[in-house]
Amino acid sequence: MKRALVAMSGGVDSSVSAFLMKEAGFDCTGVTMRLFDNEDAGMEREKSCCSLDDVEDARAVANRLGIPYFVFNFKADFKRCVIDRFIEAYECGATPNPCIDCNRFLKFERLYRRAREIECDYIATGHYARIEKSGGRFLLKKAKDLTKDQSYVLYSLTQEQLAHTKFPLGEFEKSEVRKIAEEHGFVNAKKHDSQDICFVPDGDYAKIIELHTGKSYPHGNFVGIDGKILGEHKGIIRYTIGQRKGLGLALPEPLYVCEKRIDTNEVVLGRNEDLFSREFNVTDINWIAFDAPPEKFRASAKIRYRQKEQPAEIIKDGENKVHVVFDEPQRAITSGQAAVFYDGDTVVGGGTII
């Protein structure tokens, strides 16, 4: 019997994924990763993912399934690989996606290694995505339920990881997953779906950055495309490309963040149409569909979660970089975000936008 380590966050999805793994005949062990202290998140109330409440939910489900359950303390790794990188990205003027780092470094690296150490053949998670073997390769594909598809946040998976990973929810609709949870009396069957960044439960990520670094980020100028000073911003880490709300400026028309200039501590504001562009560069790439990409190929590129991928030409640019040219200009291409390339429902690869 194959052994599987099932990552259980305490939510419905991973609970049902544990159930399905057991049904499929795996010898399962449930585990919740302890990633941070709530005090670090400035929260006295536990209501984010992987909090103590969630641990209790996960434990309850594991008990119901009759599988062993553990909590692994990955706080140090999480700080180093997710929180610190998150902060660094913002300090450099980029806009990071910490969920992607968490998948890359925690779930499918740290947890995967631990799984191997305790002689598990697979790790299983509640992600909505599919893994298919084709020829000698493992391919990452979109979920059947396209409204829940999470293949975007999984582009970093290597062939070895894909070979030892199961996504039991890939063939299910979300509604079916909830139904399964209800039928089996899981405590979290009706639990609310999502949250913000798990270590920033109230959404104020700038506050968390200041809490961690002990720094405060200097105010500076909002300037127009024409260079005219429009007002004062409250620290450059508080803004991201395409942002409209929270500028605190009362102008005759809505303005959006078009550019962040770290060197001069300026935030450039412009109109919505000023946000569109068609070319950008991607680095730190992981290819899934092949070991090395062709010099040039066409694909659909997705530049943020929950946005439909758009046709583009991908041009190799050095070892671990590509240049991307969209057929049509896209809004607010943002450095730090992930660009993921698709061929139909297959993830070709992805990387970080520079």
Added chain:
RNA sequence: UGGGAUGUCGCCAAGUUGGUUAAGGCACAGGACUUUGACUCCUGCAUUCGUGGGUUCAAAUCCCGCCAUCCCAG
């Protein structure tokens, strides 16, 4: 001190031949969406129109005084 102009929600700004509940945008707040940040969507947001009188069945809209601001002239 003369001459002119203006004064409507935190900001911008419709509405001024008088007539039900004072447009809209920005900002802000709350919610939806969502395993990132954003975007987007929904809801809320001046019983009151610088101020004090007057005319009228009825005034932000007409009349008078006052106050404030801006411009020109000196």
